[in-house]
Amino acid sequence: MSLVPMKQILDEAERGGYGVGAFNVNNMEQIQGIVRAARETNSPVIIQASKGALRYTNLIYLKKLMEAAVEENPNLKIALHLDHGNDLEVIRTAIDLGFTSVMLDGSLEPDGKTPRSFDSNVDITRRAVEMAHPHGVTVEGELGTLGGIEEHVQASRVILTDPEEAAIFVERTGVDALAVAIGTSHGAYKFKDTPTLAINLVEKIHALVPDVRIVMHGSSSVPAELIDAINRYGGQMPNARGVPVEAIQEGIRHGVRKINVDTDTRLAATATIRRIFHDSPTVFDPRDYLGPVRDAITAVVKERMIAFGSAGHNDDYAPTTLEAMKQVYAARRHS
Numbered sequence: 001m002s003l004v005p006m007k008q009i010l011d012e013a014e015r016g017g018y019g020v021g022a023f024n025v026n027n028m029e030q031i032q033g034i035v036r037a038a039r040e041t042n043s044p045v046i047i048q049a050s051k052g053a054l055r056y057t058n059l060i061y062l063k064k065l066m067e068a069a070v071e072e073n074p075n076l077k078i079a080l081h082l083d084h085g086n087d088l089e090v091i092r093t094a095i096d097l098g099f100t101s102v103m104l105d106g107s108l109e110p111d112g113k114t115p116r117s118f119d120s121n122v123d124i125t126r127r128a129v130e131m132a133h134p135h136g137v138t139v140e141g142e143l144g145t146l147g148g149i150e151e152h153v154q155a156s157r158v159i160l161t162d163p164e165e166a167a168i169f170v171e172r173t174g175v176d177a178l179a180v181a182i183g184t185s186h187g188a189y190k191f192k193d194t195p196t197l198a199i200n201l202v203e204k205i206h207a208l209v210p211d212v213r214i215v216m217h218g219s220s221s222v223p224a225e226l227i228d229a230i231n232r233y234g235g236q237m238p239n240a241r242g243v244p245v246e247a248i249q250e251g252i253r254h255g256v257r258k259i260n261v262d263t264d265t266r267l268a269a270t271a272t273i274r275r276i277f278h279d280s281p282t283v284f285d286p287r288d289y290l291g292p293v294r295d296a297i298t299a300v301v302k303e304r305m306i307a308f309g310s311a312g313h314n315d316d317y318a319p320t321t322l323e324a325m326k327q328v329y330a331a332r333r334h335s
């Protein structure tokens with residue numbers, strides 16, 4: 001599988017001043033929908049799988065589906081990233097499966113709720129870097145906690161990232177990318193009313209650690225038209241609200257390079273299935289609703305690729321390899 005290291009995609013995004021969406025997957029239609037969007041907008045793309053996704057696909061299906069995506073699109077820059085790895089065991093699993101990037105989320109204790117101490121976060125993240133870099137694999141860490149609920153990620157309180165601490169964290173761990181807490185949250189219910197993000201923190205962190213790529217989690221926009229469709233066709237998602245695309249674009253202007261999007265593709269799938277089941281009660285062939293789900297995912301991902309500015313940038317650079325990245329990291333260790 002010739003996936004590119006995530007570090008290359010993010011370093012190129014830094015050079016070009018744009019953001020790259022990282023989209024979560026669990027099945028074939030999601031993978032196909034996302035890579036089609038990348039192909040049609042000529043955009044580099046990060047595809048990510050959580051620990052839950054690895055379990056859901058029994059590892060091997062995810063690996064083979066990704067191989068198919070790469071084989072079908074040999075010229076696309078695709079990175080495969082582990083989202084929210086919370087122990088060294090899953091980091092090892094992802095590296096063995098051929099992921100080109102891993103996240104070690106050491107912001108919370110193994111219970112997924114209690115904020116972890118700074119020193120303990122540094123320690124486990126550094127060990128993940130020591131495990132991944134000799135394979136050329138990119139590492140994302142997390143400092144601060146997000147609100148909301150994601151699979152197994154549910155902080156009991158929200159702590160925004162402190163820029164000075166971020167600089168020390170990066171220096172001690174050697175991470176390539178850093179997820180920052182600036183007021184976003186996971187899930188479909190992010191805000192009670194107008195969201196306020198601490199974009200000034202992004203600006204400060206970017207200035208203090210210019211070689212590390214800043215990541216925004218919990219950055220689905222929860223489009224009103226998808227929520228309306230879900231509610232119109234029998235769903236119950238009152239008051240769902242996300243991060244406006246304009247707020248993400250402001251983040252990108254100040255240095256955000258990776259934007260995690262999961263909820264929006266879930267909403268697109270759910271709205272589509274609900275509409276089809278409502279309008280066509282006789283439908284029973286899964287292709288008749290999963291095909292349209294795939295189209296709906298392509299549509300929302302294309303919108304994000306255009307809004308984040310990654311569209312059109314796929315051919316800006318030649319792909320590098322994990323092998324080449326091994327040399328880069330080894331030179332850094334010995335300097």
Ligand SMILES: [Zn+2]
Pocket residue numbers: 084150186217218260
């Ligand atoms: Zn996240």
